[in-house]
Amino acid sequence: MQKSIGDVSKEIGVSIHTLRYYEKIGLLPHITKDEGGRRRYEPKDIDRVRFIKRAKRMKFSLSEIHQLIRIETAELIDKPQAQKLISEKLQEVEQGLIDLMNLKKDLSGMLNACFKSGDNHDCPIIESIKDNKETP
Amino acid sequence: MQKSIGDVSKEIGVSIHTLRYYEKIGLLPHITKDEGGRRRYEPKDIDRVRFIKRAKRMKFSLSEIHQLIRIETAELIDKPQAQKLISEKLQEVEQGLIDLMNLKKDLSGMLNACFKSGDNHDCPIIESIKDNKETP
DNA sequence: ATACAACCTAGAGTTAACTCTAAGTCAAGA
DNA sequence: TCTTGACTTAGAGTTAACTCTAGGTTGTAT
Incomplete structure (x- = not known):
């Protein structure tokens, strides 16, 4: 038997509200319902949720994730467009x-400079970070 | 003469509204005003704005950026706490x-697999991404 | 002196992404 | 059968981070 919304919620760590929300905005497909009208998630739906969660941790917005999904589901068969997007x-x-x-370098530098042997130097985080390469 | 809000806005690429907003929420200090009541930004204020912009590009939230700033401005002199935060x-x-x-590997893999020589394979983006290491 | 741009404040409006509520339905155990 | 918990929808509320507006002031160029 396929998994309920509560099962999926617990398994992946996404609230049931959010699962319904993702479905409403089209990030998940229409989930099939059982006789009683409850959602039953197929494995591929669960993979999709897992993917969304991972992409979110990488700070992709939902609309970017949507685009990525469209590439795969071939709603975007337009080769050049998909290639450009990727x-x-x-x-x-x-x-x-x-x-x-760069930030990692700065942060570990701070840890060394500021906290090495209990001695009170200054911790120039903004100074040290401000002059790195800029890209808008 | 120090720079006006418009100068800073153009120089760094942050709207004047956003500059005033950052000041209001304490991400920037109170900017000194001239006789006419207009803001005059000192170099250190501008460095701060540049830092905020850079941190934002790294997807830090404003409250995280606030924390980073507090470490430097020694509002957070509490050594162990600062060290923990960093x-x-x-x-x-x-x-x-x-x-x-991981995502880079996936994406460049897709570019190779799906668009190599004009040939129509499938582009298993969700499949390929779903089973990477999970961290909440 | 007058026009005009750039500035000021206070506060309203917007967007993304949830998060919650109300009021009702369904399913399994005592 | 009754209760309890998990589910349903529609829609309201929230938070972060802006973004804009109204109505007024200041500074500069003609």
Whole structure:
């Protein structure tokens, strides 16, 4: 028997409200209902939810996630358009990696500089971070 | 002469509304005003704005940015607390790096698999992404 | 002196993404 | 059968982060 909304909610850690919301805005397909009118989630629906959750942790917006899903579900069969979307996304991701690596350097530098041996230096976080490469 | 709100807005690419908003919520200090009551931004204020913009691009929320700023401005002189905050932030950043590296692999894999030589395969984005390491 | 842009405040409006509520239905156990 | 908990819909409420508006003031160029 397929899983109920409560099962999916617990399994993945997304509230039942949010699951219905995702369905309403089209991020999930219309979930089939049993005789009593309750949602029954198929494995592929659950994969979709898992994917959404993961993409959200990467700070993609719901509309970006929607786009990614459309690529796969072939609602976007337009090859060039899909390719363009993916490469753009890839570039964003690469910029994000650079940003995070810089921040990581800054933060671990602060940990070393400010907290090494209980001694009171200044912790120039804004100074140290302000002059990294800028991309709008 | 110090810079006006319009100058700062153009220089950094943040609207004047947003600049006043950041000041209102305490993300920027009270900006000194000239005789006519207009804001005059000092270099350190502008550095702060630049920092906020950069942190936002890394998807930090305003309240997280606030915390980072408090570490520096020594409103948070409590050494252990600041250290805890920075290490937590560092861990988040490291997890973010892992996530983004996985996504980069997935996306460039898709580009290769789906668009290599004009041939129509399937593009299993959700499938390929769903089983990566999970962290809440 | 007058026009005009840039600024001021206070507060209303917007968007994304939930989150909750009310009022009712369904299913399983005592 | 009765109760209890999980579910249903429609719609209202919330939070973050802006974004805009109204109505007024200031500074500069002609």
